[in-house]
Amino acid sequence: MPELPEVETVVRGLVDDLVGTTAVEASISWHKVLGGMSLSEFNETIRGRKITAMFRRGKYICIECSGVYLVIHLRMTGRLYLSDAAEGEDKWVRFTLALDNGKNLAFSDARKFGRVLLTRSLDFLEEKLGPEPLTLKPADFIQILKGSSRAVKVFLLDQKKIAGVGNIYADESLHKAGIKPGRPTNKLRVAEREKLGACIQESLQAAIDHEGASISWYRKPDGGRGESQEHFLVYGRGGEPCYTCGTPITKIVLGQRGTHYCHKCQT
DNA sequence: CGTGGGACCTGAACGC
DNA sequence: TGCGTTCAGGTCCCAC
Numbered sequence: 367m368p369e370l371p372e373v374e375t376v377v378r379g380l381v382d383d384l385v386g387t388t389a390v391e392a393s394i395s396w397h398k399v400l401g402g403m404s405l406s407e408f409n410e411t412i413r414g415r416k417i418t419a420m421f422r423r424g425k426y427i428c429i430e431c432s433g434v435y436l437v438i439h440l441r442m443t444g445r446l447y448l449s450d451a452a453e454g455e456d457k458w459v460r461f462t463l464a465l466d467n468g469k470n471l472a473f474s475d476a477r478k479f480g481r482v483l484l485t486r487s488l489d490f491l492e493e494k495l496g497p498e499p500l501t502l503k504p505a506d507f508i509q510i511l512k513g514s515s516r517a518v519k520v521f522l523l524d525q526k527k528i529a530g531v532g533n534i535y536a537d538e539s540l541h542k543a544g545i546k547p548g549r550p551t552n553k554l555r556v557a558e559r560e561k562l563g564a565c566i567q568e569s570l571q572a573a574i575d576h577e578g579a580s581i582s583w584y585r586k587p588d589g590g591r592g593e594s595q596e597h598f599l600v601y602g603r604g605g606e607p608c609y610t611c612g613t614p615i616t617k618i619v620l621g622q623r624g625t626h627y628c629h630k631c632q633t
Numbered sequence: 634c635g636t637g638g639g640a641c642c643t644g645a646a647c648g649c
Numbered sequence: 650t651g652c653g654t655t656c657a658g659g660t661c662c663c664a665c
Binding site: 644646 | 653
């Protein structure tokens with residue numbers, strides 16, 4: 367699923383129910399989900415720890431458990447939700463963490479790309495992630511977006527530069543900013559960089575307000591669908607008319623990712 | 634430093 | 650109905 371708005375929605379939907387509970391026992395149905403740690407080591411580390419906080423960093427979900435961190439990445443098809451111990455209809459559940467209130471934190475992931483890591487430090491995240499886009503100021507975007515010859519669309523997907531923007535919201539933001547995705551980042555004028563920053567924030571915030579995009583796999587923790595997909599301007603609209611000028615939306619491949627834009631509105 | 638390709642995985646959609 | 654192909658919100662790794 368998951369870009370920043372979807373991950374943020376998952377965190378908001380679970381934080382109140384999770385914080386204050388205590389981890390009892392984890393179980394897995396696919397060993398690689400723990401990223402190399404054995405289930406026994408995982409359980410020895412987390413058993414009996416109270417969940418003290420839950421937050422998002424980039425596209426990662428961080429659950430602090432009294433000094434250690436459960437770090438979850440949903441990748442393409444991950445879902446995170448609370449279930450009653452009796453339930454078992456989801457055939458893609460790869461990990462569950464039993465809690466002391468009788469609920470289970472379930473991680474479901476059809477494609478097995480996602481991971482549930484247990485770590486004593488979040489330093490590794492800070493090493494691979496750039497700043498959070500929602501708290502950046504115009505001057506920060508102007509600075510960050512300069513000095514790269516890469517196509518701006520590809521640049522936006524680099525988590526080391528800005529954390530949390532993915533394929534959907536990169537396309538949406540560039541459309542709102544009126545910038546063609548293939549433009550070299552270092553050819554953008556200052557005003558365009560500032561505009562792009564503002565459009566990134568606008569796109570992400572609107573998507574959070576719409577509780578994420580349920581195109582295929584993504585669901586909120588309560589099982590409901592987000593509505594962000596109802597508001598896409600270009601993503602997934604190849605061949606359909608631009609809402610602004612009627613020109614058919616162009617779809618190309620950039621950085622090996624499907625890329626959508628309006629040839630007329632974006633320059 | 635940047636790019637392109639492939640790997641990791643499975644399911645849904647589509648063409649025949 | 651069934652089979653083959655293509656594509657998918659992400660990230661990592663390697664060759665050039």
